[in-house]
Each structure stands twice: as structure tokens, then as C-alpha cells.
Amino acid sequence: MSFFQKGSLTEDKKPELGVKLAEKRELRLCSGRTERRAVRQGARLFGGLRRSPWTAALLAEAAAIAPPSIPHSTGGTRERGSPSPPAPQQPQPVRPAPPRAMAKEGVEKAEETEQMIEKEAGKEPAEGGGGGGSHRLGDAQEMRAVVLAGFGGLNKLRVTRKAMPEPQDGELKIRVKACGLNFIDLMVRQGNIDTPPKTPLVPGFECSGIVEALGDSVKGFEIGDRVMAFVNYSAWAEVVCTPVEFVYKIPEDMSFSEAAAFPMNFVTAYMMLFEVANLREGMSVLIHSAGGGVGQAVAQLCSTVPNVTVFGTASTFKHEAIKDSVTHLFDRNADYVQEVKRISAEGVDIVLDCLCGDNTGKGLSLLKPLGTYILYGSSNMVTGETKSFFSFAKSWWQVEKVNPIKLYEENKVIAGFSLLNLLFKQGRAGLIRGVVDKLIALYNQKKIKPVVDSLWALEEVKEAMQRIHDRGNIGKLILDVEKTPTPLMANDSTETSEAGEEEEDHEGDSENKERMPFIQ
Template identity: 80%
Template structure:
């Protein structure tokens, strides 16, 4: 597992296979080609609900690509899935994970554009925490030659989400200003890097004070999450900001809307504030990683704080509120073609060395 970013609640981690500090090219013995190892969620709850077990190896169906996984992501949504704290949770047992990178091992019929041995990253609708995955062709992308497998696993969800929110929804342009919550996390850092590719964009960010030293170079103005960031932003920019990216929700929604300029865009994404209050106050520890299933009533208490928005008020103030879910866009709304276009734009920026995903450490599958 490769830890990326600087805080467990704000970033993605990535599972990889290691052997003496090096990635294994062959994750299974030659004699055992019909089975693979996978992390299985046996029920909703803490880490004791996860097991590394052998499962039947999948084979690609028509339109699918089979990938030998070298790195796979562990992001905040995965932790919520493990605890069962999502809408319409899937049935257990299941193999978690939505993003991975690796090598093409086989292809089903009608899968033009790839060859066995290609280095790729992919989105998967669950099942990424395994040695082998099969996923539709439209969710697979060849990665740049210089990109490592852990980087690719850190790249997919975070940078694609950041790019689409900034450029597809908010139409980021020269001279605009952006406020991003949890800027120390993987999406937040991707947002900061992408903002730096547009001239004269001002980035305001909130993060835990203990993380400021590690991220201060990527943000124009950095504030402690617990401080009165609204007044601090207004001191610097009395008119407010053009874009707010909010993964916290709750009481921050009203604050952010108050900071938004006319014709500004407020984007809600992620699910951090759906956690119980007791968990949100201790997420920098291992609480969220190891914690058990949370109470529905705790979530209800958190969501009750969300600002009630009158549509007429939006009309009068010329403000836009938008939501964003990359996985829904991919797996439920059929916009894989748009995402593929975004991925190619991001790879171009990566090749120009304008953006680079952060990987903090590497962990083996069993860890």
C-alpha cells in the first residue's frame, strides 16, 4: 500500500505487491494460474472485517480488459464502504476498490487499442483490491512511460475529479479565485496543482494546522480548518471567491455560499461530513481506518447542519450550486467518453511536468 498525501482523511492510499522493496512482476506462481489473492470485505465494520483470501481469477468478457494489478487505491469512499456508510451499500462479501494500475494480461473480443503488456490505469466498479481485475475497455487508459504504477493509482480518481470540477463545471479561467476545503488531501492537492496551470489563479485552502508545513508551497493562502476562515478570506478578497470546492458540507455550506461572488460556482463532492461528529474530531488518527460501523442517527445529526438553500435566493444572487460524483458519472451516467478526454488532457500536463501525484509510502497487500 502506498500512502499518498499527508492525512488519512484527506488523501488516497495505494496497495501494491512488494518483494524486498521491489514490485513483483509476477504476483502468482506459474503453477497457480486459476486463482488470485484479493482483499475481501466479509461484513461492514472495522479492519477485522477484511481478509486476504484466494478467489477465482476473472477472465475478460466481450469489451473487457484483464489487468495484472500493480497498485490500487484506498480512498475515503473505500473506508465509507467498509463501514457500510454509503447509500445503497452493496452486499458482502465483496472486494472493495475503484481504481488501480497494472499491466494488460488479456483482452476480450472487441477491445481494440490495447496490447498485452501495455501499462495502464483503470477505474473499476468494485474489485480493485485484487491481483487481477477485468473492467470495460472505456475505463482503461494507457499511462505515460515515466509514470510509475503507484503514481497512476494516485492519479486516476483524484486528478480526474479535480480537473472536471475546475474546468468542466466551474470553467476556471485566468484571474479567478478558488477556495478548496481539505486542501492537504489528494483531491485538494490535485486542485492546487491544476490551478497553477492557469495564470493568476488565487487558491485559498483550509487544512489541519499540523499539515500546513507540507502543503504551504502549493496554496496561495492557507488557513486552519478550525479558524474563522471566512473573515480571513474577506480580508484578502472582500468580494469573495469565484469557486468553492466543498467536501465537508454541513455548516461549511452556508459559510461557503456567503463567500461566493456573483456568477460563482459552489461544488459539493465527497462525503467527509457524513461521518459522525466523534469520528470527524479524531480522523487524523487511525480511527477512520480501523473504526466500526457508525450510527445512522450520528449521520442525521451531521447532515441536519447543512444549510437549507432557497432556489429563489440563488436566482437573485446569481450563484450556482453543483454536485459532482466521478464514479456515478462513469458507472451510472455513461460519460466514459468525456472522462477519457479529460484523462488525455491530464496526461499531457503530466508529460509537461506541470502536475504530479504525491505518493508518500508503499504498503504490501497484507498490510
């Protein structure tokens, strides 16, 4: 039985109902929000909307019943006693609109409908990213922010507009100027960390900017202070609020980009060298990823202690740029163990390992008696754009299985270091503040200086992440909140919807394509 043969509707209402249902079905199917997505997916377009096989059959059946002169969108009824409409005229052929124009019209209609629904539900319709400054929608202020919709590849990141936070008791509100991008941010994006948070979320753990408001009981800061801060997520936005114990004033001659490159890298390097390994005059240090942000911070801090020898591994294309900061530099793909022992037969006093995997055993074999091996990362577990169980299992299998009795016999120390856990889970904010004070003193003495690789707009976050993924950076990558994005880069990172929505577009799905392998 046909759809139009069911029920008790009058014959003159059946075609009209069928057409309305078909149009409603079409509108629901057009959930994509841009003409680019609709055209790229090769959708067949009807009035700007994608036509499914079900709807196509329904429209064909409606057309067979309805006279050609009946408009599809008529929704009114004729009053009783009114004269009959004139006889239908022969319809004139109409040239259809180009597919792209039809797609644009259909998408605009779908967006208008959804915004009306959101407004009726009390939600704020989202706006596209791009450009700096705050915007006001109704009575609520909003800001731009990078949002991670779900764990996975780069296509999970979008720049959206969100409600601006206000400081709670003991918090500062900071107008962000720059944000730091770290390797841990890539692991968060993949969900490749212990106890990952719920999505959607705003990534980022460090930023710099200007104090805009003070919460109750905040002392020691004033509105207008230039500061850098640790943030327990949410740093990649125009405005952040964070507890006062994680905020530090910055020197007048330190730029905001330098300040955003300062906390994670230099505090991590200082804590490992001086608090954990007890670096002293005449010691030797091996640092992996010597060209990265932490690697460069380690090299600079080692130069503040007399007669410290620094061994470093890095990709060969970085050697020329960092050769003056490291005593001995090796290709990370070469047999650096033999190279180090050729120079220092006993090995080294300190090994700083951010790679894990088979480098753990190599690092332990290079330790002198009373030497200290510190693991502070596991980048070898990240080999693609998304989390890989194979990479995780391979790295875990390659990790040296440590026998405590062997440590006792060889007089070696193994340690681990996580700055974020120390701050946000283990309550050592006071200890970190003392370290930051020492580091700022060294900066004022011109003994250390953050190395900034490049500046990126918020809308260019995907390209920035890809650069650090491919290990193309020397120093720190910075998200400059006020930077105008390059149009081609901003296209796929700016979305008019809240980024918590799942993408229909699978063209960028990392599961369907191979990435270049890591280089160090």
C-alpha cells in the same frame, strides 16, 4: 433421566456413543481458526477444543459410566468369537499438554476437517495471504485480494485467495501493480453510501498495472501495455478485469504508484474546475482538505491558469508541507470565513467542498456573484470506524437549507459532482477519456504530478485505512500489490478463510471502542 439412560442401546455402547457426541460437539464449537483467537478469548481448552458447560457436564457423565481404561476415541468393534481383551491395567497419570499447544492441535484438526468438507463439496480450500504472484489449486488459478466481509469496522477486512477472473467480451485483464485508496473506500466499508452493494466484495475503484489478456472485440491495447484503470469495485486484488472504455495507457516515465494515484484525484479536480465551474484567469478558489489527494490535484491544476488565487484549509501539521502549493492556507478548525473575507472582501469564485455539514452554509456565504459552490463529498458524516446514525443526522441538520429564490436573487450556482456515478451509472466514459488525455498531456509537460503519501502492502490495508481516517496523509495512499507486508501489520489482515465468514473475534469491534476524532 440421563442422556445415557434413554433409548435401547446396549450398555457397552453407551459410554462410547456419549464420548463421540461430546467430541463432535467440541469440534463444532471450535469454529475459530487461529490459536491466537482461541487463547485471547480465554477459552478453557480440552484437547485443543473449547469446552462449553453442556459438553463439560456430558463428558463428566460419560466418565462416570465408562471404565477409566476405555480409550475415548475407540471406534472399532470386537468380532464374534474373538478372545476377550486382557484385563485393564491401572492407568498411569499423564501430564497434560500446555494450553497453547492443545489449542494449536485442536485448531489444526478443525481446519483439516473443514477443508476436507469443502473439497468434497467441490469448493477450493482457502489459503493464507502474503507474498505476491498467482497460485494454482487443482485446475483453477487464484490470486490474493482484499475482501470486505460485511459493512462495519476495520475487522471486516481480510486478505484472502480468490479465483482469478478472466476477461469477458470487451474487457481487459490487468495484472495489478498498485491500487489507489480514497475516502469513498472508507464510506463503502461502513455501508455509508447510497445503494450499497452486497457483501462480501473486493473494494477499490482504481488501479494500475500491465495488460495480461484481451477479451473479444478489444482494440487499441496489446498484452504488455502499461495502463491505469477505473474499476467498478474489485480493484484491490492482484488481477482485475474491466471494460476497455475505463482503461488508459500511461506514459513511460510514470510509475505504477503515480498511475494509481492519478485517475480519481486528477479527473475529479479537472472536471470540477473546468467542466463545472469554468475556471478562468484571475479567479479565486477555496478548497477544503488541501493536503489530500484531490486537494493537491486542485492546487496543481489551478497553477496552470494565470493569476488564480487558491485558498485552502488543512490541519496545521500539514501547512509546512503544502504551503508552496496554496496561496493562502488556514487551519480548518479556525474561522476561515473571516480569514478569507479579510483578504478578499467579496469572497471567492469557486468553493470545492468535500466536507458537507455546516461547511455548506459557510461556503455559500463566501461565494461571489456568479460564483459556483460544488459539493463532491460528505466526510463530516464519518466520525467513527463504523456508520453512525447520529453523525449522519447531525451533518444533515447542519446543511444549509437552500432557497432557490435566494439563489436567483444572489446569482449563485450550487452543483454536485460524483465521478463514479458519472462513469458507471450515467455512461460518460467518452467524456472522461477526453479529460484523461488532457491530463496526461499536462503530465508530459511537467505541469502536474501525483503526490503519493505512502505505499502499503495489501495485508496492511487496515493501517492504511486508519491513516486516511485520521487524516494523517498528504497526498494519496497507495496499496502496492508486490510490497512485502510488515509482519506485525499483516497479522490481523491476513486470514486463511474466505473473508465472507463472520468474525467471532469482537476484540476489534469498533462499536466497543472510541476512535480518535477526524483531523483535517
